[in-house]
Amino acid sequence: xxxxxxxxxxxxxxxxxxxxxxxxxxxxxxELEVQSERAFxxxxxxxxxxxxxxxxxxxxxEKRTGRSRFYRDVGLGYKTPKSAxxxxxxxxxxxxxxxxxxxxxxxxxxxxxxxxxRSIIVRRDYLHFVKKYARFEKRHSNIPAHCSPAFIVKxxxxxxxxxxxxLSKTIRFNVLDSTAATGQGKKQFxxx
Numbered sequence: 001x002x003x004x005x006x007x008x009x010x011x012x013x014x015x016x017x018x019x020x021x022x023x024x025x026x027x028x029x030x031e032l033e034v035q036s037e038r039a040f041x042x043x044x045x046x047x048x049x050x051x052x053x054x055x056x057x058x059x060x061x062e063k064r065t066g067r068s069r070f071y072r073d074v075g076l077g078y079k080t081p082k083s084a085x086x087x088x089x090x091x092x093x094x095x096x097x098x099x100x101x102x103x104x105x106x107x108x109x110x111x112x113x114x115x116x117x118r119s120i121i122v123r124r125d126y127l128h129f130v131k132k133y134a135r136f137e138k139r140h141s142n143i144p145a146h147c148s149p150a151f152i153v154k155x156x157x158x159x160x161x162x163x164x165x166x167l168s169k170t171i172r173f174n175v176l177d178s179t180a181a182t183g184q185g186k187k188q189f190x191x192x
Contacts, residue, residue, distance in 0.1 A: 034088050041090040043097065045070045074102050074162070078176045084150040091118065093167050094148035095174045102174060104163030108192040111157045111178075112142065119171060120147045122159060125189045138189055145173040156181030158192075 035041055042048055046068055071085050074095045084096040092098040109122035122143045127136040145161050147153055157180055161173040184190065 034090055043070045043090060044092075044099075069097070071097050074176065076102065076106065076162070076176075078160075078162075081150045084148070087150060089149040091148055093118070093146050093174070094150065095162065095164065095176065096148065096150060098148075100164045100167070100174060102162035102164055102176065106163070106176075107143065107161045107173065108158060109143065109161065110188075110190060111153055111155050111159055114147075114153060114155060116144075118147055118149065119168075120145055120153060120159070120175070122161060122173075123187075125191055127191065140189075143173055144170045145175055146171050147175045151175055151178050153178050154181065156184075158182075 069085070069087075071080055073080055080096045084094065087097075089097075093100055095102050107122075107124060109124040111120050112123040113121040122145050123140055124143060125138065125140045128139045129136055143161065145159070146164075146167050147159075151159075153159060153175070157178050159175050159179075160177040162176045163172060164174045166172050167174075
């Protein structure tokens with residue numbers, strides 16, 4: 001049954017698997033590392049069988065580049081992260097490698113929770129003016145946002161969010177940039 005699995009995976013993914021030890025430990029191919037879901041994940045604009053195509057004029061097998069990757073510039077002065085260009089992750093909701101465009105509001109806030117998969121909660125602090133007392137009161141709002149695997153975000157980090165189409169029931173923002181936490185607590189009042 002092991003050899004049937006070996007050949008069926010080889011035929012399905014197009015990559016040869018290597019057996020390392022007599023205990024049949026398998027060194028999986030790069031495609032298998034990316035595949036974390038039950039469905040086969042791929043970028044819709046990238047042709048996966050590029051290695052099997054015929055050579056172009058003046059091209060040799062040694063010069064042929066590796067697997068191509070789709071990425072883009074979201075505009076508004078935000079650079080595409082290097083991890084989005086050279087990474088291997090597949091995320092259709094990523095503004096750099098997926099099909100989501102950024103439009104509308106640009107917000108900044110502090111990461112409050114990273115417990116969800118590829119989603120975070122961002123706390124925004126602001127001042128509200130009370131006319132009767134002619135003074136300001138502190139308020140905050142929590143905004144759920146999609147966080148691409150291009151960013152490694154921890155609680156307390158300051159992130160920049162860009163508005164996009166609704167990605168789920170509550171998520172309407174996407175992370176565009178992040179900076180590491182300074183030293184203040186995550187519940188510290190900070191106006192940006």
